[in-house]
Amino acid sequence: MALSKKLLSRDEVVVRHMHTHIKVLLWRFVVEILLLVVGVVASVMAPATWQPWGVLAIWVVILVVSVPLLILPWLQWYMRTYTVTTKRIITRSGIISRVGHDLPLTRISDIQLDKDVSDRFFGCGTLALQTSADDPLLLHDVPQVEMVQVEISNLIFDDTQGAIDADPRS
Numbered sequence: 676m677a678l679s680k681k682l683l684s685r686d687e688v689v690v691r692h693m694h695t696h697i698k699v700l701l702w703r704f705v706v707e708i709l710l711l712v713v714g715v716v717a718s719v720m721a722p723a724t725w726q727p728w729g730v731l732a733i734w735v736v737i738l739v740v741s742v743p744l745l746i747l748p749w750l751q752w753y754m755r756t757y758t759v760t761t762k763r764i765i766t767r768s769g770i771i772s773r774v775g776h777d778l779p780l781t782r783i784s785d786i787q788l789d790k791d792v793s794d795r796f797f798g799c800g801t802l803a804l805q806t807s808a809d810d811p812l813l814l815h816d817v818p819q820v821e822m823v824q825v826e827i828s829n830l831i832f833d834d835t836q837g838a839i840d841a842d843p844r845s
Contacts, residue, residue, distance in 0.1 A: 687761055694757075695815060
């Protein structure tokens with residue numbers, strides 16, 4: 676779900692809009708495929724006396740199991756977004772009630788990158804954006820995490836460099 680243009684200031688531009696990496700749903704996709712295979716096999720192997728209500732019951736059970744297994748987690752994944760603009764980092768999450776965090780780039784003092792073994796395999800990682808506050812803003816499972824880190828660093832450096840260049844005392 677893209678960030679609405681009306682939420683941006685006049686001279687603010689979206690640099691990158693992304694969801695967390697799809698790896699968070701990978702095992703759920705595998706289990707869902709296995710569940711569908713079980714449903715097909717059960718439908719084919721069902722006795723003729725079960726027709727049609729027994730087969731319908733099989734698929735209703737599979738649908739009921741699929742909702743918490745895949746559909747709700749997929750909606751949560753789809754509704755969790757990270758947006759990098761020329762002025763801030765914006766996070767949004769939640770299906771019914773939305774939670775968001777806006778962090779101005781000028782408040783970021785350090786960017787840490789963390790990639791474990793599975794993150795390296797999938798090309799994602801966690802960014803920790805340190806501010807003067809005690810707790811950093813953690814962006815988990817960021818796709819192309821190195822590129823995002825460089826983009827944020829460039830935005831911060833360009834803004835800082837612009838302020839240094841504009842200083843008449845220097």
